[in-house]
Amino acid sequence: MLLYLQPDSDVPLYQQIRDQIVAGLATGQLSPGDPLPPIRQLAADFGVHFHTVNKAYDLLRQEGLIRLHRRTGAVVVCEPAPPEFRGQWRERARVLLAEAFVKGIPPEEILAECTALLNSFQPANAHSDLSGGAST
Amino acid sequence: MLLYLQPDSDVPLYQQIRDQIVAGLATGQLSPGDPLPPIRQLAADFGVHFHTVNKAYDLLRQEGLIRLHRRTGAVVVCEPAPPEFRGQWRERARVLLAEAFVKGIPPEEILAECTALLNSFQPANAHSDLSGGAST
Amino acid sequence: MLLYLQPDSDVPLYQQIRDQIVAGLATGQLSPGDPLPPIRQLAADFGVHFHTVNKAYDLLRQEGLIRLHRRTGAVVVCEPAPPEFRGQWRERARVLLAEAFVKGIPPEEILAECTALLNSFQPANAHSDLSGGAST
Amino acid sequence: MLLYLQPDSDVPLYQQIRDQIVAGLATGQLSPGDPLPPIRQLAADFGVHFHTVNKAYDLLRQEGLIRLHRRTGAVVVCEPAPPEFRGQWRERARVLLAEAFVKGIPPEEILAECTALLNSFQPANAHSDLSGGAST
DNA sequence: GTGGTCTAGACCACA
DNA sequence: GTGGTCTAGACCACT
Known part of the structure; x- marks a missing residue:
């Protein structure tokens, strides 16, 4: 770390x-x-x-x-999110995604970036593979 | 507006x-x-x-x-993104996505939120002419 | 103030x-x-x-x-109390009231103190008079 | 205990x-x-x-x-309260009651909470022998 | 002129 | 040895 x-x-x-x-x-x-x-x-x-x-x-x-x-x-400790978290997060996500969108990055690529980042999280537990990409 | x-x-x-x-x-x-x-x-x-x-x-x-x-x-005007934009955006996205992830929101839901937000952009999927749309 | x-x-x-x-x-x-x-x-x-x-x-x-x-x-601004406020407040009140109780102050007197303090709040609006005391 | x-x-x-x-x-x-x-x-x-x-x-x-x-x-042992106890206790009670008051809890409810807590003390109202209860 | 950030360092409370 | 409190003072961001 x-x-x-x-x-x-x-x-x-x-x-x-x-x-x-x-x-x-x-x-x-x-x-x-x-x-x-x-x-x-x-x-x-x-x-x-x-x-x-x-x-x-x-x-x-x-x-x-x-x-x-x-x-x-x-x-x-990781306490659960308070009820207002979701809405506030969405507003921040809206702006961040809008920034990429207006700079001309295609939505598919933006989603791919998000997917890649999410897949890099918690590697040990391997929540699930969100990409439709091939492996092996 | x-x-x-x-x-x-x-x-x-x-x-x-x-x-x-x-x-x-x-x-x-x-x-x-x-x-x-x-x-x-x-x-x-x-x-x-x-x-x-x-x-x-x-x-x-x-x-x-x-x-x-x-x-x-x-x-x-919507100038094209400078080369360093992509990397800086990704870093900010990493933190934002990490926040949702560590608060226990499943990756599928996070992706669904992002997809929904992206779909709300540029109605009717007409996101093809983000540049060069204005001028003679 | x-x-x-x-x-x-x-x-x-x-x-x-x-x-x-x-x-x-x-x-x-x-x-x-x-x-x-x-x-x-x-x-x-x-x-x-x-x-x-x-x-x-x-x-x-x-x-x-x-x-x-x-x-x-x-x-x-005075936002409304969050849901967990009530329970946490009650625990603190329990200890405070217990302190007075174990020091021999009769419950009636303790309640009278609380009533007097509450009546001293927000004097302009005069919520209500909680004491059963007489007033001319 | x-x-x-x-x-x-x-x-x-x-x-x-x-x-x-x-x-x-x-x-x-x-x-x-x-x-x-x-x-x-x-x-x-x-x-x-x-x-x-x-x-x-x-x-x-x-x-x-x-x-x-x-x-x-x-x-x-439960010694009697020193003379300064009452005043110091009142100041702490003022702050505690004020907290509930400014968070919008009606004074009647605050008093009801205090009453309920006091009633939970010393079961059966036998709070008469707070001192002198221990001996041969 | 307001609050916010950061540094520097002393002393104390808790376990 | 940990975090907490308080002081002192510099510089910056916002409006």
């Missing part, structure tokens, strides 16, 4: 940290019950202040993805 | 304006060659500072979606 | 600020739509760092009691 | 222990003169450090609810 931070990005550092941890959760690099590195250690590893990492962890806690513990540190 | 702005949202107003124009482009409410309302008029219509609208237009210009002329105002 | 902070209390400063704003909301000193003082001004008035006030405001935002705005600052 | 500890809660373990003992006192599961389990045994039973239990017991001792002897262990 490695983080690649871009200090000059317009995306806040704490958001980058949060995003990459979410991606790590999806790809199975992190699983429920796994501990996250201590705030201060992760901060030292990437040369940011521990407050920045703290804010990222706090975001993840509010989203129900990790739990912060005095002794254990942060552990992955 | 109507904008629904939420002044109390955590999403900046200029971003909301930009997002809705992008969505309008995708759904075909706006097409290449169409003029956008003058900055000051749009600002007056929605009670925001014209600097805010200006920033939204500037974003769209940087993305190659509109062109600003001092006389004609803003017109939709 | 005045805040009385006790720097030496075991209750964190940001919690004290949050608590007193909640109390101010209940007594009608603050009403939905009212603006809260700017973070930095409130911090300066009470000699604390603006981060401390920021954390208090952020708590209130998470509870749905205020909304933070870039331009307007913080305004009171 | 059983304790239900939530190690992942944001409430410190020692506070949870203290709270549940207070609740046990209120419901009559523990009465003045009753012995509390030895610190080390309670710690072992619930898999927490004995320092944690020690801190909970110390809190209760400071509150005048138990007395610690080096031989007898901890016994329930």
Whole structure:
């Protein structure tokens, strides 16, 4: 589990940290019950202040993805999504998909990209293969 | 083409304006060659500072979606995506899809959401002339 | 609306600020739509760092009691309680009432205290008089 | 008398222990003169450090609810409330009641909740001998 | 002029 | 040794 931070990005550092941890959760690099590195250690590893990492962890806690513990540190938990999640997610997806669409990427390709990304998630459990592509 | 702005949202107003124009482009409410309302008029219509609208237009210009002329105002252009667009878009899509995935939404449902959204774009599947549609 | 902070209390400063704003909301000193003082001004008035006030405001935002705005600052909103609120509140009430009970305060007196406190809330609207006490 | 500890809660373990003992006192599961389990045994039973239990017991001792002897262990005592107790309790009750009030719960319902909780204390209304109940 | 982000570092609470 | 609190102050984003 490695983080690649871009200090000059317009995306806040704490958001980058949060995003990459979410991606790590999806790809199975992190699983429920796994501990996250201590705030201060992760901060030292990437040369940011521990407050920045703290804010990222706090975001993840509010989203129900990790739990912060005095002794254990942060552990992955993955609570179920609240009822309003679906609608808010759809609105963000609408904009993201629209961006690709208006830049001329054919819908089939956009869907293929999404399928490929989804297939890269949780490789160990192999939920299902969403692509109609051939294998073997 | 109507904008629904939420002044109390955590999403900046200029971003909301930009997002809705992008969505309008995708759904075909706006097409290449169409003029956008003058900055000051749009600002007056929605009670925001014209600097805010200006920033939204500037974003769209940087993305190659509109062109600003001092006389004609803003017109939709839809330049082809630069080579780096695809990769950057994929990274943002990865995070968005990961969020849904880790919250327990099955990949099939996520894909179904994406498909539904894409089908709502450019009614009647007439998404063949995304470029070159405006001019003599 | 005045805040009385006790720097030496075991209750964190940001919690004290949050608590007193909640109390101010209940007594009608603050009403939905009212603006809260700017973070930095409130911090300066009470000699604390603006981060401390920021954390208090952020708590209130998470509870749905205020909304933070870039331009307007913080305004009171009072969203409805989430479904899990009632049960969590009851557990905290159980402990608080038990404390008074085990210290020998008769239940009637405890209820009288609660009634008096509730009657001190929202004085302008005069919800109802919960005490059976006589008034001339 | 059983304790239900939530190690992942944001409430410190020692506070949870203290709270549940207070609740046990209120419901009559523990009465003045009753012995509390030895610190080390309670710690072992619930898999927490004995320092944690020690801190909970110390809190209760400071509150005048138990007395610690080096031989007898901890016994329930229920000293009368110090003069400052009433005022401090009222301030905490004000905040708790205000929270329910500002979240829209009607005062009648809040009072009903308090009444129900108080009625669950010390079964059969035998709350007359809160002190002096322990002897030869 | 508002809130937001980030850094730097001290001290404390919890287990 | 973990996270939490608080201070101090710089710089940026939004309107």
